[in-house]
Amino acid sequence: MSATRSLRLASRPTGRVRPENFEIREEPLPEPGDGEFRVKLEYVSLDPAMRGWLSAARSYVPPVEIGEVMRAFSCGTVEASNNPDFPVGQAVAGRFGVRHHAISDGTGVLKVDTNLAPLPRWVGGLGMPGWTAYFGLLEVGRPKEGETVVVSAASGAVGSLVGQIAKLKGCRVVGIAGGPRKCAYVTDELGFDACVDYKTGSLADDLRTACPDGIDVYFENVGGEILDIVLDQMNDFGRIPFCGMISAMNATEPQPGPYNFRKILTSRLTVRGFIVFDFADRIPEALDALGRWHGEGRLKMREDIREGGLEAFADTLNELYSGGNNGKLVLAL
Amino acid sequence: MSATRSLRLASRPTGRVRPENFEIREEPLPEPGDGEFRVKLEYVSLDPAMRGWLSAARSYVPPVEIGEVMRAFSCGTVEASNNPDFPVGQAVAGRFGVRHHAISDGTGVLKVDTNLAPLPRWVGGLGMPGWTAYFGLLEVGRPKEGETVVVSAASGAVGSLVGQIAKLKGCRVVGIAGGPRKCAYVTDELGFDACVDYKTGSLADDLRTACPDGIDVYFENVGGEILDIVLDQMNDFGRIPFCGMISAMNATEPQPGPYNFRKILTSRLTVRGFIVFDFADRIPEALDALGRWHGEGRLKMREDIREGGLEAFADTLNELYSGGNNGKLVLAL
Incomplete structure (x- = not known):
């Protein structure tokens, strides 16, 4: 050849x-x-x-x-x-x-x-998506034990790890995913406490039921309407690691930001964008932790x-x- | 009586x-x-x-x-x-x-x-607006010497102090205000390095001229189009203390968030809402600093x-x- x-x-x-x-x-x-x-x-x-x-x-x-x-x-x-x-x-x-x-x-x-x-x-899971989940959740989201963490695109490469790591840290973890099959995977296989289907048309109500104490950390992968619904349910001093905006990636027209943008002020939220390359010098730390949890069977990929x-x-x-x-x-x- | x-x-x-x-x-x-x-x-x-x-x-x-x-x-x-x-x-x-x-x-x-x-x-200036400027800029914005700080509603109660405190901290300070009279006040009386008039229709260009090294901290008082224009010029790892949204206060319809919302991700910005009451136990510290600077003639009110x-x-x-x-x-x- x-x-x-x-x-x-x-x-x-x-x-x-x-x-x-x-x-x-x-x-x-x-x-x-x-x-x-x-x-x-x-x-x-x-x-x-x-x-x-x-x-x-x-x-x-x-x-x-x-x-x-x-x-x-x-x-x-x-x-x-x-x-x-x-x-x-x-x-x-x-x-x-x-x-x-x-x-x-x-x-x-x-x-x-x-x-x-x-x-x-x-x-x-042991590559870029895994490192993204690790640093985005732990360094940007900074969840505390007992807090409620919500992640969108929950069955995806990054979201699936965000939720599992948050579970390892003692949080209540709720995923958002599309369709019953993905939601079942997120709860039954990945061990999230709940997963709500954004395709049902009742996301706001379903999320409220799944997050009775409100939302402390929202790991943002999608943008659009889902972000607006989540913002409305964020607790005071909540954190939003902003990782992606899948909903707008193929847009040909400018897309407005969330209508609930002012909630960032009234609830004193922190929205912080990050990319995994910002943590390039700490990748061995992420690999070490992810590899260990994966080896122990505590992270499904x-x-x-x-x-x-x-x-x-x-x-x-x-x-x-x-x-x-x-x-x-x-x-x- | x-x-x-x-x-x-x-x-x-x-x-x-x-x-x-x-x-x-x-x-x-x-x-x-x-x-x-x-x-x-x-x-x-x-x-x-x-x-x-x-x-x-x-x-x-x-x-x-x-x-x-x-x-x-x-x-x-x-x-x-x-x-x-x-x-x-x-x-x-x-x-x-x-x-x-x-x-x-x-x-x-x-x-x-x-x-x-x-x-x-x-x-x-020695009351709530002063404390808001003090904590919002220093605790949320965290400007470093030599950075560029932009503040909207620059001639207002909060904005005028934000800019003057940022000057005291060694920053390049640019105000955004409405009309030549307010802009002149901001530069000539308050000592900002520049002030751009949002009513001219050339805010994006004027701001770019006034901030040749981009914007590191934007103290947000207004929302709306101005926020979109500023977002576009934010430097990587910039911070946005989110203090108010005057533009939307009287709105009767839902107002979209900034079209440049995704810039928060791509430039890894931190947008953090705050209210002065969150710093209630530290008001003596603010009063002490504001009173001292005011007494020394370094803060105009x-x-x-x-x-x-x-x-x-x-x-x-x-x-x-x-x-x-x-x-x-x-x-x-």
Whole structure:
């Protein structure tokens, strides 16, 4: 084999991503230089933030440029190496992009142990989504024992861990998810105290029933109407780690902020945006805790692995915004 | 004299407050009981928060009930006393309400020294608005030397002090105010580095010029479009002490939150609501600092004292929401 393939941005999407926004390019197989190694990638992580990376608007990271390989966390195995720290056969995860092979000098690359957890989990619950849950909940949300924590997108990669970590910290934990199957997963498998279905049309009432003492921490993944309903039920001095806004990711018109914005004032809430990269130097701490809890069977993780390779990237990514996934969405190469 | 008068809520306003929402009641002059004293009130503080106190909606304090005396900070002089701590002739400030005389046992009442500052200033820059500026800026905004601080309603009771305190802390300070006269006051009298006029239609550009290094702290008094424009120019890890939302106080329809709400996430901002009562046990600290700076001539304070007594309450209050005041708005009785 002397060729490889990569997925590159061909045009900026308007609204939902379409397959024609990407081009699959056939390329010569790259050879590692001094101190470098080549990874054969096996799984690509699909994350809600990806839609933002495709917009030209200034954000916390520069946009993916036209012609560039689509940015992604992915994982695989070293298959050629001039770097003794990363020998052939070593499993690794990192920001390798959506491609079949990548060259790296090891910067920012995580060596992973597939005896502790299967490979795709290292771009899931033990990867960026896991670190996001860990720091967002504990450092930004700062839940105290006995408080009520609500998390939206509760069956998703980040939400499922936020709730489980909050349970480990002695909180009452209520998820918000779409449909009875996801809600059952959140309570029966993940052990949340309750999960309310935002699709029933009675979210406000259902949430109030599930949170009789109000809400102290709301881990925000979705925005839109759900945020407004939650804001209304926040307790004084509540905290809102603001992690994502799935509802607005594909919007083509400006979306208004919450109508209950003033509740931030009257209830003296703290809304704080964060991204996991702000905690980059503390990732070993997150990995240590997540790995330990996972090893003890106290953190359940589930991947939703899709086939179809590079060609399926756009359609698979869109499932994140319509809630079509069940667990951490991963594309197999 | 054996009669007095009070202003009581007659009906809840819809939109702007109208005189007919209040009733002026003639009452017997109350006599102080054991441990109590009677204050002859001379000045009533008019504060933006008052409109919120008149709404039935749950907020940080219970609403003023129909038939109740309108809640207000006011100040005056003790004229009859059975309390040795508050002798006749003592000047005092407190939450006495909109009335000519009040009975108190001293709880929550501040003894003030009219040699240090004229009486109405003790419900202004040395009263609640001053404490609000002090804690909101220093405890919530946490500006660092060299950072850029922006404050809206910059010529107002709170804003004027926020900016001056930020200057004392070594920040670049930019005000937002309505009209050239207020802007000139803010720069020429109060010493802000710049003040931009939100009425010109070029606020975004003017603000960008005035804040070449972006905005680190935005002390939020107004909400609405101004908040959206400021959000767009906030630096990463900026802080927004959320003190008020004048623009929405008289709204009869739900008002959307900022369209740039997602900027909180992408720039990892912290938006934190606060009210001065949360810092009640630290008011001596604020008074000490404000009094010292004021005594040294480093904090300028200005009152806009209106005549007309109780009858003028509603119309005078409305000026706060249209920007008709110049300095701390106070009603003389």
